[in-house]
Amino acid sequence: MAQYQAVLDGVFVALGDSTRRAVITRLGRGPASVSELAREFPMALPSFMKHIRTLEANGLVRTSKSGRVRTCELDRARLTVVESWLDEQRRTWEGRTDRLEQFVTDPEENL
C-alpha cells in the first residue's frame, strides 16, 4: 500500500515535466537511442540523460545498451497505474452519489 503510493508519487512526478512527457510521446512512435531523442531538446546530453534515468527509475521506459548505444523503449504498462488511480477517484465520486441516493431513499441507514 505504501509501496503503491510510492509508485504513484514517482510516476506522477516523472510526468510532471514537459521534457519527459515529450520523450514518452516520442517513444510512443517506437524505440529510439538516447542521442536520437536528445537531438530534439535544447539541453546538454548529461542533463537529458537524467530525464531518461528518471523515466527508467519509475518504470515508464526500459532501456538497454548494445555497443555504445543505449536504446529506449516505452513501457506502456506503467501508465496504467495513472488510469487506475483515476478510476479509483471516479469510483469514489460514484460511491458518493450512491450513498446520497441511499440517504435520500432511506435516511435511517446513515447515522
Added chain:
Amino acid sequence: MAQYQAVLDGVFVALGDSTRRAVITRLGRGPASVSELAREFPMALPSFMKHIRTLEANGLVRTSKSGRVRTCELDRARLTVVESWLDEQRRTWEGRTDRLEQFVTDPEENL
C-alpha cells in the same frame, strides 16, 4: 500550447504527492473545511495549507472562505486534462500501428 504544457506540469506535479492525492480522494466524497481535512494528516497546519494552496493554484480544488472557515471542494474537471493526455498517448500508439500496417501493406508510401 506552451500554456497547455504548463497546466500539465502543474497538475502532474500536484498529483505527485500522496498527501495531496489523499486530499483529492477525500474531497471526492464531498467538500470539507481545511482543519477538517488537516486532522487526518500528521503535519502542522501551515504545512498542510501549502498543499491546499498548491492544489488550488493548479485548479484541482476550489476554496472559499466564509467567516473563519475555508471550505474546499474538488474540481473534477481539472482531472480530465490527465485523461486527455493519456488518450493522446494512446492515439500515438494507435497511429503508430496504423502506420505500421500501412507500411506492411504499402511500403512505397513510407519514404
Added chain:
DNA sequence: GCAACACTGAGCTGCATGGCTCAGTATCAG
C-alpha cells in the same frame, strides 16, 4: 591505430519544495 561517436560520472549552481515554528488576525461562542 586513431579519430569520432555515444554515452557516463563527478561535481557545481540556483531555485523549488516540504517540512517546521512563532506570531498574528479574524471570527465565533458564551
Added chain:
DNA sequence: CTGATACTGAGCCATGCAGCTCAGTGTTGC
C-alpha cells in the same frame, strides 16, 4: 469582553531537482 478556534504570514532549514561543465570510458569506422 474574553477565550477558543481557524486559519494566515513570515521566515527558517534541509533536501532534491534541473540545468551546467569538464573529464572520462568504451565502441565503431576507416
